[in-house]
Amino acid sequence: MDRRDQESIARELALEMAALPVIDSHEHLPSEEEAVRKQADVLTRLYCHYSITSAVTAGLPGDRLALKDTSIPLPERWARFRPYLDAIRDTGHARAAQLTARHLFDVDDINDDTYIDLSEKLQAGNRPGSYKRILGGCCGIERVLNQGAWDDGPQGWAVQVYRGFMGLAGGVHSAWTSWRAEHDAPTGPREWVTLWLERLLARGVVGLKFAASLPLECVENTEAERLFKKLAQEEIELTEGCQLGAWIMHEAIRQAPAFRLPVAVHCGIIWNNWGDFRTLDPLRLIPLIQKHRNTQFDLYHGGIPWMREIAVMANQYPNVWLNLVWCHQISPYMTESMLNEWMDLVPANKIIGFAGDNCDGPEKTFGVLMMARENIARALAVRVLRGQMNEERALEITRLWFHQNPRTLYSLDER
Numbered sequence: 001m002d003r004r005d006q007e008s009i010a011r012e013l014a015l016e017m018a019a020l021p022v023i024d025s026h027e028h029l030p031s032e033e034e035a036v037r038k039q040a041d042v043l044t045r046l047y048c049h050y051s052i053t054s055a056v057t058a059g060l061p062g063d064r065l066a067l068k069d070t071s072i073p074l075p076e077r078w079a080r081f082r083p084y085l086d087a088i089r090d091t092g093h094a095r096a097a098q099l100t101a102r103h104l105f106d107v108d109d110i111n112d113d114t115y116i117d118l119s120e121k122l123q124a125g126n127r128p129g130s131y132k133r134i135l136g137g138c139c140g141i142e143r144v145l146n147q148g149a150w151d152d153g154p155q156g157w158a159v160q161v162y163r164g165f166m167g168l169a170g171g172v173h174s175a176w177t178s179w180r181a182e183h184d185a186p187t188g189p190r191e192w193v194t195l196w197l198e199r200l201l202a203r204g205v206v207g208l209k210f211a212a213s214l215p216l217e218c219v220e221n222t223e224a225e226r227l228f229k230k231l232a233q234e235e236i237e238l239t240e241g242c243q244l245g246a247w248i249m250h251e252a253i254r255q256a257p258a259f260r261l262p263v264a265v266h267c268g269i270i271w272n273n274w275g276d277f278r279t280l281d282p283l284r285l286i287p288l289i290q291k292h293r294n295t296q297f298d299l300y301h302g303g304i305p306w307m308r309e310i311a312v313m314a315n316q317y318p319n320v321w322l323n324l325v326w327c328h329q330i331s332p333y334m335t336e337s338m339l340n341e342w343m344d345l346v347p348a349n350k351i352i353g354f355a356g357d358n359c360d361g362p363e364k365t366f367g368v369l370m371m372a373r374e375n376i377a378r379a380l381a382v383r384v385l386r387g388q389m390n391e392e393r394a395l396e397i398t399r400l401w402f403h404q405n406p407r408t409l410y411s412l413d414e415r
């Protein structure tokens, strides 16, 4: 009988995990030059973005962006944020900030006495080479799949998951204008999508990004050709531009497997306040998943709050992968508990275990990765403790989730 408890097994597993290579399957990072140009402090790099959303929910009035406006002195911004910190300090996002402060900057607690010292340390480290030092050195991240300005091109350390199809439901006109500024006119809408995907591949893009709110209906091919002619002649109406845009989104999803580009889909919870997350219910995607069986769908964010529904989807459809991006910091407890349900339902080669999902700089990814290791180790430790799995198998699963599965799905060995 195993006399250890779940926490001690989890600690041992997490220690072993820390030595394994990691693929960071999703970030929104700016280029390092841009990150270095901006002032790094506790509100621009740690309690930023998601934690500001939590603070707004807790009651923070006014313009949220003012907290990150470095033309306003830090003590003034801290004083605005401080009344809400006590309310949000136990949230998952805040924990990622606290772990980063403690383990990357040696600041045990973020409070009135430490925020200036911590901010000075953040700024001191905010210099060329910080991406390699933090993401490569401290985190052990081998490649980054980014959706921000940071892009190292084909075979580079940071490669892109392309978001340009996402907004086409709102019209196709500006995409057409930028296409025509650089390329000849294609003969029809289908050829346009093919050429578009070819160009993306040549630029080193490894996947396409959509949101689960995408339009599920689109016009017939003959109608798309008619609308395309109107577009080419600059005669297209606004609603027709939206119809053609929806058709192009569907066509890109249809053609994606020919280019070995998986389709990543944002599902569930929204980063900002006041959105209607019901529009991002992953169950909406089922007809699309059934129709395009060769397209590989990488469903993001555990579909929170539809983590059970999304697990059943990954159980039923061979073309669905589940990605834990953002889950670790949205709710560590939710993630830990859903993972054992997922393991009951979903094959081990279909789960992607980690992504930082940060926007402002590389620092907080360190804390998120610590949480990812903790959450996954705790979930696996339950099975080890019950004698359903040994540590060797637990680490094998970890290797798949953190490294092998994203490499395989996004064909990273060739890109």
Ligand SMILES: [Zn+2]
Residues within 6 Å of the ligand: 026, 027, 028, 357
């Ligand atoms: Zn994201």
